[in-house]
Amino acid sequence: MTAELLDGRATSARIREEVTAAVEQLKAEHGVVPGLATVLVGADPASKSYVGMKEKQCERAGMHAVGVHLPEEIGQADLLAELAKLNADPQIHGILLQLPLPEQLDEDEALAGIALEKDVDGFHPVNIARLTLQGVEPTFAPCMPLGCVELLDRYGVDIEGREAVVLGPSNIVGLPTAMLLLHRGATLTICHPHTQDLPGASRRADILVAAIDEPGMVKGDWVKPGAAVIDVGWSRVKDGTAEGGYRVVGNVDFEAVQAVAGHVTPVPGGTGPMTIAVLLQNTLLAAQRSISCG
Numbered sequence: 001m002t003a004e005l006l007d008g009r010a011t012s013a014r015i016r017e018e019v020t021a022a023v024e025q026l027k028a029e030h031g032v033v034p035g036l037a038t039v040l041v042g043a044d045p046a047s048k049s050y051v052g053m054k055e056k057q058c059e060r061a062g063m064h065a066v067g068v069h070l071p072e073e074i075g076q077a078d079l080l081a082e083l084a085k086l087n088a089d090p091q092i093h094g095i096l097l098q099l100p101l102p103e104q105l106d107e108d109e110a111l112a113g114i115a116l117e118k119d120v121d122g123f124h125p126v127n128i129a130r131l132t133l134q135g136v137e138p139t140f141a142p143c144m145p146l147g148c149v150e151l152l153d154r155y156g157v158d159i160e161g162r163e164a165v166v167l168g169p170s171n172i173v174g175l176p177t178a179m180l181l182l183h184r185g186a187t188l189t190i191c192h193p194h195t196q197d198l199p200g201a202s203r204r205a206d207i208l209v210a211a212i213d214e215p216g217m218v219k220g221d222w223v224k225p226g227a228a229v230i231d232v233g234w235s236r237v238k239d240g241t242a243e244g245g246y247r248v249v250g251n252v253d254f255e256a257v258q259a260v261a262g263h264v265t266p267v268p269g270g271t272g273p274m275t276i277a278v279l280l281q282n283t284l285l286a287a288q289r290s291i292s293c294g
Contacts, residue, residue: 002258002259003229003257003258003259003260003261003262003263003264004155004262004263004264005263005264005265005266005270006151006152006155006228006230006263006264006265006266006270007266007269007270008147008151008265008266008269008270008271008272008273008274009269009273011150011151011154011273011274011277012273012274012276012277014154015150015274015277015278015280015281016057016060016061016277016280019061019277019280019281019284020060020061020062022284023061023062023063023284024062026284026287026288026291027062030291032287032290032291033062033063033064033091033287034063034064034093034094034283034284034286034287035063035064035065035066035089035091035092035093035094035283035287036054036055036058036063036064036065036066036092036093036094036095036096036120036279036283037065037066037067037068037086037089037092037094037095037096038051038054038055038065038066038067038068038096038098039068039070039082039083039086039095039096039097039098040067040068040069040070040098041070041071041072041074041079041098041101041102041105042070042071042072042102043069043072047098050098051067051098052067053276054096054276054279055067057276057277057279057280058280058283061280063280063283063284064091066092068082068086070082072102073102073104074102074105075104075105076104076105076106076109076110079101079105079110079113080109080110080113083095083097083110083113083114084113086114086118087113087114087115087118090290092118093118093120093283093286093287093290094118094119094120094279094282094283094286094287095114095115095118095119095120095121096120096121096279097110097111097114097121097123099123108125111123111124111125112124112125112126116139117139117286117289117290117293118286119139119140120140120143120279120282120283120285120286121140121142121143121279121282122138122140122141122142122143122146122176122282123142124139124140126138126139127139127140127141128142128171128176131176131179131180131183132179134183137183140282140285140286141176141180142172142173142176143274143275143276143278143279143282144172144173144176144177144232144271144274144275144278145173145176145177145179145180146180146278146282147271147274147275147277147278148177148180148209148230148232148271148274149177149180149181149184150274150278151230151265151270151271151274152207152228152230152263155228155263157207157228157263159181159184159185159186159207160184160185160186161185161186161187162186162187162206162207163186163187163189163204163205163206163207164178164181164182164186164187164188164189164205164206164207164208164209165188165189165190165191165201165202165204165205165207165208165209166178166181166188166189166190166191166209166211167191167198167202167208167209167210167211167212167218167251168191168192168210168211168212168213169190169191169192170211173211173232174190174209174211175190177209177211177230177232178190178209181207181209186207189201189204189205198222199219199221199222202218202222202223203221203222203223203224204224205223205224205227206224206226206227206228207227207228207230208222208223208224208227208228208229208230209230209232210229210230210231210232210233210250210251210252211232211233211251212233212251213233213235213251214233214251215233215235215237215249215250215251216249216250216251216252216253217251217252217253218231218251218252218253218257219253219256219257220253220256220257220259220260221260222257223257223260223261224260225260225261225262226261226262227260227261227262227263228261228262228263228264229252229257229261229263229264229265230265230270230271231250231251231252231254231264231265231266231267231270231271232250232251232271233249233250233251233252233267234248234250234267234268234272235248235249235250236248237249248267248268249267250265250267250270252264252267254266254267
């Protein structure tokens, strides 16, 4: 058996095409251009690069992108005031606060300062709380976890009634992904550093999500034959044969798992590209909702 790739690059490209077409329709029918504001505090090179990618993808989809770059030493009150301005701006439909923030700032309070209807990154405390409640949907779900579920849907992987195992209870990926799978009717197991017999728990999974930040930890004999494996890891490991002296790997021993699984995400090219694609989807949805509410 050779697993079918859950191709995030190809899938995200299709999503961007769909979003671009829907943006054009929104402009033609309502004169509304979806607007996304990205808020970056400080000048961390990695964060700056990632925010720039998001802004470019928005512009390519025909959206209005606004970059708000704030000084590293900004205080909490001033940051909240900047977010309040964006909340009040009718041309801004989505707000993304790039994390992590400098140590002097309270991330939870800052995220709560984003209007719920503009929280396209899905990390407002109310949206996270709604993920934990049965029968209650968040206004928006976090983009990376939502991208994982979107990949499963687009490749026809059934979720309802299947057993899902999530390795790693992180607030950013593991827990939100687990809650989304639970909402979709999966029977759920969440594993953490104290879980006994991690390989045995993994082998029960019809859907296995590896979010443990440990390169190549999930081996082929951890995987149930035919399972769908979602690898959200991203690590650089030394490789003298690779350009630059390193290569990017995930949490999964890819070649070994590919020989057992039914579906598997590659790294790179799996879940990573889906994050920005889902952000575009959420921003479009926020703009569409603003019309119906207005």
